[in-house]
Amino acid sequence: MRLLIALSTALCLFTGTLQAAPPAEPTKAASTAPRSPLEEKVVEHRLKNGMKLLMVERHTSPTVAAWIRFRVGSVDEKSDERGIAHLLEHMLFKGTTTLGTKDYAAEKPLLDRIEQTGQALIAEKAKQNKGDAKRIDQLTRQLAELEAEAGTYAIKDEFFELYSKNGGVGYNAFTSRDGTTYLISLPSNKLELWAAIESDRMQNAVLREFYTERAVVMEERRRSYDADPVSRLWETFLASSYLAHPYGQPTIGWMSDIENLTRGKAERFFRDYYGPQSAIVAIVGDIDPRATIALVERYFGAISPGSNPAPVTTQEPKQGGERRIELMADSQPTLMVGFHKPAIGAADDYVFDVIATILGHGRTSRLYRKLVIEDQLASDVAVFDAPGSRYPNLLVINADPRAPHTVNEVEQAILAELERLKNEPVSERELKRVLNGIEFEEARRMGTNGGLARNLTEFEALTGSWRYMSAYRHRVAAVTAADIRRVANHYFSRENRMVGFITTQGDVKK
Template sequence: MFLLTIFFLWVDLSLPVHSYTLKNGLRVLFYVDTLSPMVSTQVWYRVGSYYEPSGLTGISHLLEHMAFKGSKNYPGDLYSKLILENGGQENAFTSENYTAYWSDLSSDRYELALKLEADRMKNLLLDSLEFESEKKVVMEERRLGENSPYDVMWENFYAVAYLSHPYRTPVIGWMDDLKRIRVSDLRNWYRNYYQPKNAVLILAGRIKPESAIKKVERYFGGIKGKDVPKLSFSEPPPRGERRIKIKKDVKTPLLMIGYRTCDISDPDYFPLEVLEGILFRGRSSRLYQSLVFTKGLVTDIFGGSDIEKDPGIFYFFAVVKETTKIGETEKAIYEEIERLKTDSIPTKELEKVRNQVLADFFFQQDRIRSIAFSLAQWEILLGDYTFFERYPKEISQVKEEDIKRVLRRYFTEDRRTVAILLPEKEEK
C-alpha cells in the first residue's frame, strides 16, 4: 500500500498533446507516442440522444448505422473494407452526448483514415433504400432490448428519474419514433450536426505533429462549416421520491436506486468517484461485503456516477436473490448511506479506495485508443481535454469531509428514484 501511494504521488500525467483549431472550426488534438506502431484516428461529434426532440428519438444512433452505408466516393461498405484490407480495425458508438467513429491503423497508413473520415463528414449518401433496410435492423435491436431485464430496468428508471430532460430517453430511441423517422429527417440531422464546428478530431500514436496537421488541413480544411444550434435543457428540481414497479417474465428480481447529483464540471464529481469506490469497488467494498457475503441478500451489486454534461445520477443496481428480500435489500443500502454520513471513514480504507480509483484510471489508459477516447470525451463534454491530466490530482486530494458533504447534499429522499423489476409469476 505504501509503495502504491508513493507511485501515484510521482506519476507525471502531463501528456504530449498538441491542439489546433482549423479555420472552419474543427478542433484537432494530437497525442504523440513514438513507441506505438499504431495510430488511432477518431472523430467525435457533439450529437446524441441529448440533442433529439420528441418524435426524433434514436435518430443519432440511426445515423451512426447509416454512416457505414456508403458515400459519393466510397459506395456500400467500402469504408470498412479499406480499413480491413489495410490491417486495421474500426467501429463507432452513440451516447447521450456524442457520436464517435474510430479506426486503428499502422502509423504509415493513418492518412487513409483521415481521408475516409473527412469524406464521412461531408459526402454521405443516405440512400432511401439503405435507410429503410437499416431502420429495420435498429428496430430489431430495439425489440431485443425490450426482452432484456437489464435494459428494461435502465430504461424505465431513467424515464421516471427525469421528467422533461432528454436524459430520460434511451439512446436507441422509442419504437414509435423509430417507425416515424423518414430519410429526409436523417439527411437534415446529418447536415445540421456533422459539421466541423461540432466535431473533435483526435490522432493518437506515432505521428509527427508538423506533418499530421498538414494532412488534416488537406482533407478537412476545405469542408465549409456552419454554426450548430447551442442547446441547453433544465429539469425541475426534485421534490420527492419517485418509485416505479415493473413486472416482466424474469426469474430474478432487480432493484435500482438513484440520487440526482451533479455534472462532471462540478468539484463534487471527484468525491462521488471515491464514494463509488467505497461502496462498490471490488469484493472488499462495503456493499459487496454486507449484501453479498454477510447478509446474503443479493448475488451482485454495482453502481456509480453517470458521466454527463448536465446533472446526472449516482445509482445502485442490485440483483436480488428473491422477491421477499427486496425490502430488506433497499433498507440495507439506506443504512450504509446513513452510516457513511455519520460515522468516521477509516484512514486506511479511504487511502486504499483512492489508490484503487487511480489504479483503475491508469490501467484504462493501457492502449493508444483508450487515451484518445479519454481526451476526446473530456474535450467534447467540457471543452477541456486537460481534465484527463487533472483527474489523478483531484482524486488524490479527496478527503473524508468531502465525501460526507456530497452524501448530505445529494443522498436525500427528495432526490431519490427507486425502480423494482419483479417476476410476472411468483414462484409458489
Template sequence: MDEFSRKVSRYVRSFGATPRKSYLYRAIYRAVASALILVLSWSGISAPALAQRQPSTPGTSIQPYLDRVIQEVTEFKLSNGMKFIVLERHKAPVVSFLTYADVGGADEPEGQTGVAHYLEHLAFKGTTRIGTENYEAEKPLLNQLDRLSEQIKSSRNPAEVSKLQAEFDRVEAEALKLGKQNELGRIVEQAGGVGLNANTSTDATRYFYSFPSNKLELWMSLESERFLDPVFREFYKEKAVILEERRLRTENSPIGKMIEAFVGEAFEVHPYRRPVIGSTEDIRGLTRQDVQKFFETYYAPSQLTMAIVGDVDPKEAERLAQIYFGRFKEKPAPPEVTVVEPAQTKTKEVNLTLDSQPWYLEGYHRPALSHPDNVVYEAIASILSDGRTSRLYRSLVEEKKLALAAQGINGFPGNKFPNLMLFYALTSPGRSLDDLAQALRTEIERLKTEPVSAKDLDRIKTQARAGLLRSLNSNEGMAQLLLDYDVKTGDWRNLFKQLDAIAAITPGDIQRVAKATFTPENRTIGRIVPKA
C-alpha cells in the first residue's frame, strides 16, 4: 500500500467506518476509501510536513537534529547539468534511489496529452541490451509495427484494414518473442532491490527503488542505461494497458469524471486543466515517434536530478556518477511552461448527474509552492482538515452529521505553478449537498472573521515539527522531499527552513490569506448529483 493509500485508510478509519461494521458501513468504507485514494493519487504531490500527525514533546527543539541532517547532505552537479543530492545515513545497509525528471503532464504539447505518463510506462521496457534476446533482429520488427500502425490509421478500406491488422498481429507476436519482458525488474529483484516503481504527475515524473548498499554501482549502471539507451518496445501493447487504466480511473469512476471536469473548469488556459493520463483521443493517436521526440526534448541531463539516501559514501557516489551519468551529452533546455492562468473573476460550477453517492467539491486558486505564503496555506489546510481534531471533521462529520468524510488537499493538481486548495466531502444519507456546502462555507468564513486561537496554532506548529521528523525516518520520503524542494523552490535547504517560517505564522497571517483567497469570485464548485 502506498503512502497516499495509508493516509486515506487512516482517515477513513477515523470516522468509524471500519470493515467490521454493517454492510452499509462496509459499502461506505469502500466507496470513500477508493474515491479518496483516487483524488489524492492524482494530485501527484508529496505529503507536506503539516499534513502529518505525529506526537511531539512540547517545547523540545528539533533544530540540532535538523542541523545534523543538513550536514549529512552532499550535492554535486555533473558538467552536463545533471544534479545529485546525497543524504548519508548508516542506520541500515540499504540505499533508496529516486530519479526526478522535471517534466510532467503540464509540459505536454497540445494534442499529446498523456505522453509523459506513456513514457513512464515505456521506461521499464529496457534498452538495446536489457529486455531483448537479439536487438538487431528486434529493431526492424519494431519499425515495421510503426509503419503498419500508420497504414491502418490512414486506410478507409475495411478489407485492407483487416489484412493490415493481421500482418500487424503477426509482426507484433514475432517482436514479443524476441523481447524479454520485465527483465529490468528481474535484475533488480535478483540483486535484492525492492519497490521498483514510478509515477507521473502534472509537475514531474519520478522513478524509484531501493537496493542493498553494496549495489550502488549496479543502480548507477541500470539507471544510466535506462535513460541513455532506452528502447520503447511493447508500445502498442502498453497503449491498451493505458486506455484500460483511463477507463477504470475516469470513464467508469464518478469521482474520476468529476475531477477531470472540475479541473477543466477551474483552469481556463493553464495546462493543469488537462488530465495527466491523457484524453482517450490523444492516447489513441500517440505514436512511438511522439514518445521518442518528447523524451529527447524533455529528458535532457539538466532536467534530471537524482537523490541517493541511505548507507552510502558520497565520494564514491560522485565517482560512479561521473563514470556512468557523465556519458550523457549536454542538451539545450526544453521549453518552459509560460502560460499564466488569469485571475478568476466569478464563481464557476460543474454539476454532473451520475450513478453515485452525492459528492461536493469546492476549490480556490492559490500561489505555487515557492510562494512565501505557502506555509500559511498549509496551516489553513491543517486547521480545516487534518484528522479528527480538524474543524471540518468536528463540524461536518461529528456535530452536524452532514458528511461521512470531509477533507482538503493543498496544491491540486500540482504545486509547481499556481494551483488550487481543494475541499471535498461525501454527504451522509438523507442530507443535502446544499446543507453540506453551507456548513463548509461557514467553517471557511470563520478563518476570515475569527482569529485562530493560540492553542490551535500551537497544535499545527507541533504537527509540522513532528511531521518533518517522521519524514526524516524514511529514506524514500526524504529522497522525495529533498528533490521536490530543490527543483520547485531552487534549494533543498528550503525544506528545513520552512520550520522557521511556520513558527512565525500569526493569527493575522491566517486571516490575511483567508480573506484574499476564499472569495466568491475565486471559487469553483463541483457537485455529483445521484441519478433519480
C-alpha cells in the first residue's frame, strides 16, 4: 500500500508527547516440556495498556521486520458496519494530525463539513424512491467540491515516503475476517522511526479523503468481485455455507454496505478497537530485546487502551443436507466442495491439516496425482481452510475441470478420493511424507524475519499463544491413520457438504 521524510524530522513531531519508561527486563518464554528451539529465542513483554510485544534476536543482517496485528477483523463488525475493517485498512495510510497534512488546523473544519455532507447524502439516498433527486445531486456535487478543497491540504503517501527514504521496504497491510495486520522491514537503526510513526497513527489517525477512498473500494468491489465469476461464486458459496455466523459475510462488504459507511462510523470503530489492548507486535531481526522493550514502552506505553470487540456468540446451525450453488456465467468452469470443520486449536483441526496435505498439497498429493496427472480431469486442484480460523470454518477443495471434462466428473472423482480416506488406512510412509512436507513449509516460512514475525503475531492472535507453533509439529506427528479415518467418516458426509460450481451460459443454451 503506502510508505515514508528523515528520522529526525519524524521524531521531532513527538517531542514531549510521550513519557519515557524505565528499561524493563526481558521475559523469556515460560518453559514447557519439551522446549523447542523457538521457545529459547522468543522474548515476550506485555505493556500495562495490554499491548503484547514478541521479539526474536537475529543478527544475520542489520535489518528488522516489524509487524502489528490487531485482533479485529470483519467478523467483529455489526450489521451496519460491514466492510469497515477493510476500508479502515485503506484509511490508516492517509496520515495523522501531523503526517499527511500541510495544515491540519485549516483542514479539520473542511473534514467536518465533508462528514456532515456525506451523512446527509447517505440519509437522502436511504429514502430510495422517496428521496429528493435534486437534493441528492446537490449534495453529491457539494461533497466532491469539499473533498477537492480538503485535498489541497493533504500530502499523499507521506508514510510511504518517510519509510522508503529511510530504507523501509514491503510496507503493507491486509485485512481478513480474523484480524488486521500492518507490516514493514527496515534497517535496524531505523526502528525508532517505526515506533514514532506507528504510535502516532494509533493515537492520532486522521481518516482524510474518506469518501474518495470509499469510492476506490467500491470500484475494487466491482472490478475484483462483481465482474469476476469465480469471485462471485466464492462469495455465494460462503454466504450459503454460513446462514447465521458472520463468517459468511465478505470482508470487503456487499456494495450496499460500503455505500452506507461513514467516516463517523469508521472513527468510532477505530477508536474502540484499534488500541494497544488488541495489538500484538512482533519485532524480529537485528535487535537488543531490552533496548527494544524500552523503545516500545517509550512510544506506546502512554497510549490508553481501548476495548475489545465482543466475542461472536452466534453458532452456525448444523446443516440438514447438502447445499448446492450454481452460477451461470461466461467463464471457465470451476468446482468448490466444502465441509464444516472445527476452529484452529481443536483436536480434529490437526487431523484436518494432515488430510489437507494428503489430498491437495503439492504434485505428489492424492488429488493432484489422480485428477491432474493420471486422469487429466482437471487442470488444477487446491485444498485449504476458509474463510477464517478463530471460529469453526470449512475445508474447501477447489478444482478446475480440463475440457472436455465436466464439473460433475471432477466432483465424482473428488468424492471417490474422500471415500478412500474413509475406508483405507493411510500408510505410515504417506504420513511421514506429510509430516516432512509440513516441517519443510514451516521452516521455509520462519526462515525470514518477516515470515517469523507473521507467524508469531498470527498464532498469538488466533490461538492465544504463539506457542501453538512449538506444539504444532508434535500434535501433527501424533495423528494416526485411525484418526484420519474417524475424522473423514464423521465430517465428509453428504449432509455436511457444500458444492458450488459455474455452468457456462453457452452450455445452458445448448
